Amino acid sequence: MQGFFTYILILIIASPCLCIRLNVGTENAIINVMQFGALGDGTSDDSQAFASAWDSACKAGGTSTLVIPAGQLFMVTKINFSGPCTAKMNIQLEGNIVAPSKEAWKLDGTYWISIQYVNGLTLDGNGKGGIDGDGSTWWQCESCKRPKVYVLYFHACNDLIVRNLGISNSPQSHVSVNTCNGATFSNISINAPATSPNTDGFDISDSSNILIQDSNIKSGDDCIAVNGGCSFINATRVTCGPGHGIRSRKMQGGSGYAKHITFDQIILQNVKNPIIIDQNYGLDNEATNVEVSFVTYRGFRGTSASDVAINLVCGPSTGCFNILFDQNNIVSAQPGGNTSATCKNAQGTATNTIPNVSGLTN
Ligand SMILES: *[C@@H]1O[C@H](CO)[C@@H](O)[C@H](O)[C@H]1NC(C)=O
């Protein structure tokens, strides 16, 4: 009996120690790229330092915060932050990251900065950080084969949060969201000149439950492009323009679906083709098998650079269903100009919408 009580007593005394040990193992780590040899001088390649710092943060326990400090300019030729990570990852990007000159781009992929297979990541610029693709040298060179690259590419990142961040001057598209489930982008500022060719803001594909909110997207091409395989996409309080508008598209010959997509309170400033659904993207007269349904456009306000402000081009066999327009007011950017809507093979309803969307079938 005596031995039994002793045993219990030891267990009780031992258990708080065990908890403390567990806590040590899961201590939160703050890992600064400067500790891994980043120089932040704007010219030296800090890619290797970023990769080492990421590895160290990713392999830790608890929560890891990778710090890219304010007041520095980091030139990186390529970043591939890859998971899965044992730590819950935060990236605090308060400094600025800039792309190399055209000659130094590593064109062995479709991105410059990639984050993949990381769940539960928060990337926060705290309103200070920025990523600049230095695209002007590419745009100017018409004979150059421009890289089909994204500045920031998220692949297979579930439960992602990206906020308070500036992204500018991509050689091509700015942000790609691919095969992600659950992502919120807030207070994102995308900035590229109207004359920069093919510089989309967001490209979303094969993803669901994506929210883009309170953001400002200035680019030379699509503001937000929703490609095939998407569902439950929500863009709210987004300002687009100059550049093109919001497009639901799928490359010709593709298949899949794009459904439950809501665009709400979108402000347009001199936008070319503010609203497009294009099932024939790429080639003429051949429909895709992508199904587009339950798409809501509500609260669009502002100006269109083109007469056709709403353009729904759906395939004869697939068609678009349940396309809803409500409370929109898109007027011409030209004084005295008119806007109009065209609809092909589209079913849905329009209420309180300028321009008049009369071509929808019931
Ligand atoms: C990124 O890094 C991961 C892990 O090292 C690797 O599996 C993947 O192939 C890399 N991606 C590219 C395109 O380099």
Ligand SMILES: *[C@@H]1O[C@H](CO)[C@@H](O)[C@H](O)[C@H]1NC(C)=O
């Ligand atoms: C949102 O971003 C802007 C500029 O990028 C910044 O000034 C502002 O502080 C950010 N808001 C928050 C809540 O961080």
Ligand SMILES: *[C@@H]1O[C@H](CO)[C@@H](O)[C@H](O)[C@H]1NC(C)=O
């Ligand atoms: C979209 O997100 C906003 C928050 O930014 C929310 O108020 C709204 O209800 C969402 N819409 C849908 C259809 O989920």
Ligand SMILES: *[C@@H]1O[C@H](CO)[C@@H](O)[C@H](O)[C@H]1NC(C)=O
């Ligand atoms: C716009 O529409 C109005 C009314 O239909 C018409 O009188 C006017 O000429 C149009 N303006 C232009 C620039 O086409």
Ligand SMILES: *[C@@H]1O[C@H](CO)[C@@H](O)[C@H](O)[C@H]1NC(C)=O
């Ligand atoms: C809008 O279209 C409907 C159907 O074609 C038509 O009856 C209506 O007069 C139009 N409204 C305006 C303001 O052009």
